[in-house]
Amino acid sequence: MSYFEVKDITKKFGGLTAVSSLSFTVEKGEIFGIIGPNGSGKTTVFNLISRFFPLTAGEIYFKGKRIDQLPAHKICEIGIGRTFQVVKPLRRMTVLENVMAGAFLRTNSMGRARHRAEEIIDFCGLTRYKEREAKSLPIPLRKRLEIARALATGPELLLLDETCAGLNPKESEEAIELIRKIRDTGITIIIIEHIMKVMMGISDRILAINFGRQIALGKPQEVANHPEVIKAYLGDAYA
Numbered sequence: 001m002s003y004f005e006v007k008d009i010t011k012k013f014g015g016l017t018a019v020s021s022l023s024f025t026v027e028k029g030e031i032f033g034i035i036g037p038n039g040s041g042k043t044t045v046f047n048l049i050s051r052f053f054p055l056t057a058g059e060i061y062f063k064g065k066r067i068d069q070l071p072a073h074k075i076c077e078i079g080i081g082r083t084f085q086v087v088k089p090l091r092r093m094t095v096l097e098n099v100m101a102g103a104f105l106r107t108n109s110m111g112r113a114r115h116r117a118e119e120i121i122d123f124c125g126l127t128r129y130k131e132r133e134a135k136s137l138p139i140p141l142r143k144r145l146e147i148a149r150a151l152a153t154g155p156e157l158l159l160l161d162e163t164c165a166g167l168n169p170k171e172s173e174e175a176i177e178l179i180r181k182i183r184d185t186g187i188t189i190i191i192i193e194h195i196m197k198v199m200m201g202i203s204d205r206i207l208a209i210n211f212g213r214q215i216a217l218g219k220p221q222e223v224a225n226h227p228e229v230i231k232a233y234l235g236d237a238y239a
């Protein structure tokens, strides 16, 4: 039994098949990357796992239990957290309040939620900004806040959606460092990026998709050299 398993999942939006019979497994402690060109179905996979949308077909298992029929708040409660590609902090609230909002999933105590939030803010390198309103933060810090909010919900499995998009190389490097640090605490990570270089450096294994279907799965180097992946990213001339 795998720690996490997606079995033959399909999602149709009317006539458009965004995800098509996709299957993969993730082992505990792994950083599992999903790559693919724009519109290839990556975010839809996250939306299906976190039950923002119901599946059209297929099954999803976490620690041996079927979870695809659970509502979104239950998915979070059983330990699957996520971030969003378009970061969505509660804009008028401070960094601390934003992270506390996540921590309330695990406690009703204001004191405990605050303490937990402060630990996570520190872990994510946001201590200097904790009293700042979320809307005043520049993008790299907002992305960090997004990760902090997801961590505050106490996930065992964390879904990271385009954490490095819009960051310069130095900021990307810092984000990657944070992601590794999260994995070192024992959290399993599934990460979406379409910047191949970022994924190559961080993932234990990579799934490449196009038009909602698997085109390659394996170690980063194998996937990067796969003709279908080269074709999807660079066009026929390079394959």
Ligand SMILES: Nc1ncnc2c1ncn2[C@@H]1O[C@H](COP(=O)(O)OP(=O)(O)OP(=O)(O)O)[C@@H](O)[C@H]1O
Residues within 6 Å of the ligand: 013, 016, 018, 036, 037, 038, 039, 040, 041, 042, 043, 044, 045, 085, 194
């Ligand atoms: N709620 C929705 N309703 C209708 N179509 C949708 C919806 N969400 C996604 N799609 C479509 O499904 C396909 C896959 O989109 P998705 O956002 O999953 O791709 P992606 O790989 O994450 O793209 P990007 O890298 O641009 O974020 C696209 O054609 C998109 O337009």
